[in-house]
Amino acid sequence: MLRYLISRIISLGLSLAVASLVIFFVIEIIPGDPASFMLGITASPETVIALKAELGLDQTPVVRYLNWVSGLLVGDFGISYTYKVPISDLVLDRIQVSLPLAVYALILSTAIAFPVGLIAASKRGEPTDFGIMGFTQLGIAVPNFWFAMLLVLLFAINLRWFSAGGFSGWNAGFWFGIKSLTLPAIALALTQASILARVMRSSLIETLSQDYIRTARAKGLSQRRVLIRHALRNAMIPVLTILGLQFSFLLAGGIIIENVFFLPGLGRLIFQAIMQRDLIVVESVVMLMVFAVILVNFLVDITYALVDPRLRREG
Amino acid sequence: MTLLAVSDLNVSISGEKILNEIEFNISQGEVFGFVGESGSGKSMTALSLMSLLPKSSMRTGRAVLEGRNLFNLSEREMCAIRGRDIGMIFQEPMTALNPVMTIGNQVAETLVIHGKYTRSEAMTIARDKLARVEMPTDRFSPDLYPHEISGGQRQRVCIALAIALRPKILIADEPTTALDVSTQAQILELLKRLVKEEQMSLLFITHDLAVIAQMADQVAVMQNGRIVERSPTRELFQDMKHAYTKKLFAASNYSSGVNDKPKGAKFLEVRDVVRTYKLPNRGILDTIKSNVAIRGVSFTIKKGESLGLVGESGCGKSTLSRTILGLDPLQKGRITVDGVEVNSGRKMPHSLRRKMQIVFQDPFGSFNPRHKVGRLVAEPFHLLEKPLTTVQQKERVVSALCEVGLKESDVDKYIHEFSGGQRQRIAIARAMVIKPDLVILDEAVSALDVSIRAQILDLLNHLQFQHNLSYLFISHDMTVVRAVTDRVLVMKDGKIIEEGMTDKIFDCPQQEYTRKLLEAAPKIPQVWAPAKFCRV
Numbered sequence: 001m002l003r004y005l006i007s008r009i010i011s012l013g014l015s016l017a018v019a020s021l022v023i024f025f026v027i028e029i030i031p032g033d034p035a036s037f038m039l040g041i042t043a044s045p046e047t048v049i050a051l052k053a054e055l056g057l058d059q060t061p062v063v064r065y066l067n068w069v070s071g072l073l074v075g076d077f078g079i080s081y082t083y084k085v086p087i088s089d090l091v092l093d094r095i096q097v098s099l100p101l102a103v104y105a106l107i108l109s110t111a112i113a114f115p116v117g118l119i120a121a122s123k124r125g126e127p128t129d130f131g132i133m134g135f136t137q138l139g140i141a142v143p144n145f146w147f148a149m150l151l152v153l154l155f156a157i158n159l160r161w162f163s164a165g166g167f168s169g170w171n172a173g174f175w176f177g178i179k180s181l182t183l184p185a186i187a188l189a190l191t192q193a194s195i196l197a198r199v200m201r202s203s204l205i206e207t208l209s210q211d212y213i214r215t216a217r218a219k220g221l222s223q224r225r226v227l228i229r230h231a232l233r234n235a236m237i238p239v240l241t242i243l244g245l246q247f248s249f250l251l252a253g254g255i256i257i258e259n260v261f262f263l264p265g266l267g268r269l270i271f272q273a274i275m276q277r278d279l280i281v282v283e284s285v286v287m288l289m290v291f292a293v294i295l296v297n298f299l300v301d302i303t304y305a306l307v308d309p310r311l312r313r314e315g
Numbered sequence: 316m317t318l319l320a321v322s323d324l325n326v327s328i329s330g331e332k333i334l335n336e337i338e339f340n341i342s343q344g345e346v347f348g349f350v351g352e353s354g355s356g357k358s359m360t361a362l363s364l365m366s367l368l369p370k371s372s373m374r375t376g377r378a379v380l381e382g383r384n385l386f387n388l389s390e391r392e393m394c395a396i397r398g399r400d401i402g403m404i405f406q407e408p409m410t411a412l413n414p415v416m417t418i419g420n421q422v423a424e425t426l427v428i429h430g431k432y433t434r435s436e437a438m439t440i441a442r443d444k445l446a447r448v449e450m451p452t453d454r455f456s457p458d459l460y461p462h463e464i465s466g467g468q469r470q471r472v473c474i475a476l477a478i479a480l481r482p483k484i485l486i487a488d489e490p491t492t493a494l495d496v497s498t499q500a501q502i503l504e505l506l507k508r509l510v511k512e513e514q515m516s517l518l519f520i521t522h523d524l525a526v527i528a529q530m531a532d533q534v535a536v537m538q539n540g541r542i543v544e545r546s547p548t549r550e551l552f553q554d555m556k557h558a559y560t561k562k563l564f565a566a567s568n569y570s571s572g573v574n575d576k577p578k579g580a581k582f583l584e585v586r587d588v589v590r591t592y593k594l595p596n597r598g599i600l601d602t603i604k605s606n607v608a609i610r611g612v613s614f615t616i617k618k619g620e621s622l623g624l625v626g627e628s629g630c631g632k633s634t635l636s637r638t639i640l641g642l643d644p645l646q647k648g649r650i651t652v653d654g655v656e657v658n659s660g661r662k663m664p665h666s667l668r669r670k671m672q673i674v675f676q677d678p679f680g681s682f683n684p685r686h687k688v689g690r691l692v693a694e695p696f697h698l699l700e701k702p703l704t705t706v707q708q709k710e711r712v713v714s715a716l717c718e719v720g721l722k723e724s725d726v727d728k729y730i731h732e733f734s735g736g737q738r739q740r741i742a743i744a745r746a747m748v749i750k751p752d753l754v755i756l757d758e759a760v761s762a763l764d765v766s767i768r769a770q771i772l773d774l775l776n777h778l779q780f781q782h783n784l785s786y787l788f789i790s791h792d793m794t795v796v797r798a799v800t801d802r803v804l805v806m807k808d809g810k811i812i813e814e815g816m817t818d819k820i821f822d823c824p825q826q827e828y829t830r831k832l833l834e835a836a837p838k839i840p841q842v843w844a845p846a847k848f849c850r851v
Contacts, residue, residue, distance in 0.1 A: 211410040217367055218405075219425045219476060220398030222391070229424075233415050308415055309460040 001312050004305055012298045019290045020072070024065050027283050033057075055081065068283065077284040082276045087284050090269060097167055098258075098265040101181050102250035105188035109246065112193040117200025117239075122227055124205055132197070139194030148187035148260045155183060165262040184261045188254060192246045199242045203235040210234070236307045244300035248293040318343045318483060318516050319364075324376035326356075326363050326540075333359050335541045337376070341484065341533075346510060346517045348531030348548065350524060352563070352764035353735070356540040357520045361486045364518075365403060366393045380483070399429050402477030406489035408470035412461040418472045419445070419457020425479040444475045448505060466628070467498035471505070478509060485510070486518045491526065495627045495791045500835035503530060522764055524567045525794075525837035528552060536560050552839060566766040570798045578801070579618030582785050583639065583753055588612045588648035590631075590638050590809075608634040610809040611648070616753065621779065621786040623800035623817060625793065625832065631809040632789045636755045639787070640671055652753070669698040672746035676758035678738035682730045688741055689726035692716065695749045715748040716741075719774060736767035740774065747778065753785045761792060772799055793836040797821050805829045 035051040036043065052058050056067070071078055077087035120132040156164035162183050170177045207213065208231050216230045217223075255267030266285060273281035305312045317340045324337035334356045341347045349357040362368050364378055364385065378385040380400060388396065397403075405411050412421060419441050426437035442452045448471040461469055470490060477485055487506060491499040507530065510517045519530050527534055528548060535545040536557065544557040555561045590609040608631045616622045624632055637643045639650055644659040651657065655667055672695065675681045682691050692712045696703060703711070713723050719740040730738060739759065746754050756775070760768045776799065778784060790796050796803060796817070803820050805813040805828065813826045824830045 211405060211407050212413040214367070214405065215411045215473065215476075216413065216424075218365060218397055218403040219428065220394050220396070221424075221428055222394045225428070230413050230416075234413065310414060310462050 001305065004312055005302070008298060008301050012294060015294050016291060019294065020069055020287055021065070023283060023286050023290065024068065025061070027279050027286075028061055030279075033277075068280075072284070072287065078280045080273075080278055080281050082273075082278045082281075087281055090281065091266070091285060091288060094264060094266045094269045096170060097181075097263050098251060098254060098267065100177070101184055101188070101254060101263070101265065102247060104178070104181055104185040105192065105250050105254075106243070106247055108185055108189035109192035109196055110243070112189065113196035113200055116193070116197040117204060118227065118232070120197065120201040121204035121208065121231075122223065129201075132201075136194035136197050139190050140198075142190065144187050144191055145256045145260050147190055148184065148257055151183045151187055152260075165260070167261075167263050181263075184254070184257050184263060187257055187260070188250055192250070196239065196242055196246065200235070200239050203238045204231055207231045207235040233307060237304060240300050240303055240307070244296050247296050248289075251289065251292050316343050317341070318345075319378065319380050321360075321364070321378045322376060324360070324363060324374070324378065326359055326368065326372055326374045328369060328372040333372070333540050334363065335539075337540075337542055339533075339535055339542065339545060341516045341518060343483075343516055344510070344514050345533065346507075346519055346531045348527040348534040349518070349520045349537055350522065350527045350534060350563070351537030352522060352766065355537040357537055358488050359540075360537075361403065361488050361518065361520060364486065365397055365401060366390070367397075395429065398425050398477075398482070399480045400482055401484045401486060402480070402482040403486040403488065404470070404473045404477050404490050406492050408466050408473055408490075408493065411473050412469055414461055417458050417460055418450075418455075418464070419459075422457075422472065422476045422479055425476050429480060431480070440479065441475075444479050445472070447478075447509070448472070448475045450475065465498075467494055467502060470494065470498075470502055474502075474505065474509070478513060478515070481513055482515060484516045484518060486520070488520045489522070490519075492521070492523070496793065496832060496835040497627055499526075499837070503837070506530070523837065524564060524765070525839050528839040529837050536563065563765060566769040567794070569765075569769045569772055569795065578620045579783065581615050582618045582620075582653060583616040583787075584649075584651045585615070585635075585639065586613045586649045586651075588635075588638060588650060589646045590634055590643060591646050608809055609638065612806075612809070612811050613648075614804055614811060614814065616785045616787060618752065618785055619779065619783045620802065621788055621800040623796040623803035624787060624789045624806060625791065625796055625803060626806035627832075628791070630806045632806055633757060635806075636673065636757050636787065636789060639755065640673060641668065665698045666700060669695070669749050670751055671753045671755065672749070672751040673755040673757060674739070674742045674746050674759040676761050678735065678742045678762075679730065681742060682738070684730055686729075687726065688716070688728050688730065688733075691730065692726075692741065692745045692748055694745060698749055711748055712744075715744040718747065718778070719744045734767075736763055736771060739763060739767075739771055743771075743774065743778070747782075750782065751784070753787065755787045755789070757789045758791070759788075760795060761790060768795070775799070793821075793833060805832065 033048075035048050035055060035057060039047055039051060049058075056064065059067075068078065075088055077091065079085065080087050080090060083090060116132055116136075120129045123129045152164050155161045163180055167177070167180050204227070208227070213226055213230055216226045221229065251266070254265060255271055257263075258265040258267045259271075266289070270282060270285045272278075273285065319341045321340070322338045324334055325332070326334040337356075337360055339347065349360065351357050359368070363374050366385065366388070368374060374386060376386060380396075385393070385396065412418070416424075419438060422441035422444055423434070423437035426432045426440055427434060432440065438457070442457055445452060445455065445457060450468060450471050455464065455468070461472070464472070474490075485506075490506070491502050494502060503526065506517065506519075509515065517530075519527070521527055521530075531548045533545070534548050534551045535542045536551070536559065537543065538559045544551065544555075544560050546554070551560070552564075555564060588609055589607065589611055591605045591607045593605050612631075612635060614622070624635070626632055634643065638645050638659075639657065641657045641659045641663040649656060652667060652670055657663060657667065689709070689712055692715060693708055696708060709726075712726060716725055717723065721737065721740055721744065725733075730741070733741065742759075760771050763771060772795065775786070779786060786800075788796060788800050800817045802815065803817045804811050805820070805826065807828050813820060813824065813829045820829065821833065824833060
């Protein structure tokens with residue numbers, strides 16, 4: 001297990017190094033010079049050169065890469081060209097919205113998907129199963145921004161239970177913060193829960209046809225106990241994979257929902273940065289998200305090994 | 316004293332009749348055997364006693380265990396019976412245990428769920444039960460996971476969890492079919508001992524007449540969902556009243572018409588072959604380890620000769636066949652076919668590959684289920700130097716299929732439309748379609764029922780005669796090897812430890828290991844049966 005852990009950590013480090021190189025050089029070759037963009041087309045070449053020097057853009061790419069990476073390591077993301085504030089402050093501000101939203105949506109989606117998947121698998125081929133399958137199909141098909149608007153219409157405008165959007169920070173109290181994230185989280189969780197429930201169901205059904213399930217039944221376990229004690233853990237691997245992918249998606253991909261609900265999250269930050277050619281913000285936020293994705297995958301790998309003893313010996 | 320009385324048992328699945336008026340009694344402490352071919356209803360009989368039939372099935376009749384009719388019990392009451400009064404073990408020990416639970420926990424679970432013991436008591440008893448199946452805790456920790464022990468050991472764990480609560484009846488459904496002869500002998504011995512010590516009854520299901528002869532006090536022969544003959548074991552073997560029993564018996568003692576055709580020149584020569592595997596690298600930090608699968612093996616096969624290769628699982632038989640086919644590289648030594656050296660990978664010319672074909676044990680797993688038979692059989696054509704026209708291809712496919720006893724119209728069918736025996740015929744047709752000189756038969760008849768096996772062996776014999784083929788016949792089934800091979804090699808731990816003419820080796824083996832292997836193979840006592848059936 002220790003060996004497995006160490007080899008996972010090494011591969012985590014390597015992935016990060018490669019990712020940082022790719023991100024830096026891809027953004028490097030994108031057309032559009034931040035300095036001339038900031039100054040507008042009427043700026044004189046001298047001013048552009050001066051600004052470039054100020055921003056450090058006149059150095060060679062290798063030097064700039066090393067500066068950037070060494071900055072990242074100590075938490076210094078540099079200074080935004082457009083906002084003129086340290087990027088770490090910007091990110092810290094935004095992540096207070098995006099991270100809780102992602103976690104909230106994931107908790108909701110898991111809390112819905114697990115029991116639903118279990119019920120569908122145990123009632124396989126019965127009306128309950130068909131009903132659940134139909135409903136999850138709908139959940140996947142409905143675009144989440146449209147679903148979000150329906151939620152706003154019903155709960156914010158008609159019932160006035162929640163606010164229609166915006167986020168006033170955590171200073172107003174934990175529950176107040178949670179309340180303003182509830183509708184966006186539900187909007188995000190619908191699709192994810194539907195996908196997860198279907199994966200859960202099919203993985204469970206496959207597991208239920210295994211020989212060891214028959215052995216467990218021959219021991220005298222009831223259908224329900226077999227499902228919980230034997231099938232569930234064996235069916236977890238595909239579910240964990242999807243869960244990991246979903247968390248990454250929720251963290252980085254909440255951009256549309258953030259726009260619908262006017263939430264100051266990471267998605268909107270990166271969207272605006274791209275529009276304004278604020279490349280250092282783009283670079284840093286993308287790197288941060290890549291880090292989050294790789295970290296989540298690392299955690300998923302570790303949970304695989306906790307779930308399945310056969311994986312503990314492999315690298 | 317009758318323990319279980321089954322009468323008038325009828326089962327149908329989705330309207331199709333599977334079992335017909337099954338009737339039998341099992342006395343206390345008795346071993347009751349069911350024998351028959353696959354699909355005859357043996358397993359279904361067992362599953363109906365356990366009320367574990369598929370959902371779409373209908374069951375009528377009575378099965379009275381100590382005054383209670385099992386078929387009238389609710390699912391909840393049955394859960395209490397399963398594992399406590401009736402234990403069951405299955406054919407596939409490799410997959411019968413939950414891979415994410417330790418073996419100790421799996422044995423203890425039986426004790427806990429019936430509410431008789433607490434968890435810690437159950438763990439103590441589980442250790443004791445594991446010791447009873449010869450898995451003592453000082454050598455096999457209860458914290459091991461199933462993937463850390465062998466197939467035979469897993470079957471022992473399955474037995475331990477089935478007998479943990481001292482059930483009155485143990486049902487064993489082909490418990491040794493997936494194991495090699497030596498392991499089979501040990502498991503059978505263990506079952507016999509446990510039946511005696513625990514005073515259980517054993518319902519033993521197998522397709523192997525020799526195994527049933529060794530194990531059972533009473534035998535029921537099943538065919539098409541009916542019991543066709545039922546009597547004490549010895550009487551059954553001596554009298555064999557029913558025609559089907561006789562047929563089954565004759566088929567299980569297959570003997571080919573001896574192929575006395577003179578053997579030709581040396582065709583395959585294997586000299587000092589060594590094959591080592593790199594073990595899978597467990598992460599970046601691991602050092603490279605390797606495992607020697609074949610340690611210096613030499614032998615030859617002549618044209619038209621059948622060479623048998625026997626040994627326990629894991630001795631290197633299949634690795635050897637892969638090396639001969641040029642699928643795996645060898646680390647030392649030399650293999651020549653018709654004087655040309657075999658190399659693995661791209662270096663090996665198609666003209667050489669064309670001379671050798673292989674037929675595997677599992678005919679279903681070795682075909683792409685989405686291709687039609689015509690395309691499957693045509694697969695080896697890419698090895699020919701001159702490509703054939705579509706018409707020529709079709710002709711050769713059809714003639715190959717006809718030669719193995721299938722019809723021209725089968726070309727357009729898919730593989731799932733065929734029975735196990737027919738699938739194996741298709742596999743043989745695929746091997747034969749480019750007219751090879753050497754066919755490697757890797758456990759090619761092991762998964763087949765006795766009567767089908769006899770037909771396939773006849774077919775192989777006929778093909779050998781027609782085309783002067785050489786066979787390398789890999790099997791763990793001693794009866795078959797004796798019946799169809801001219802010479803035999805005995806392999807152990809990657810080495811050939813004995814080699815000679817088949818009859819000689821079987822009659823007076825020189826090596827202790829060979830003797831053990833032959834003794835382990837189940838036999839029908841000679842005094843029971845007419846002399847002509849007593850070959851092994």
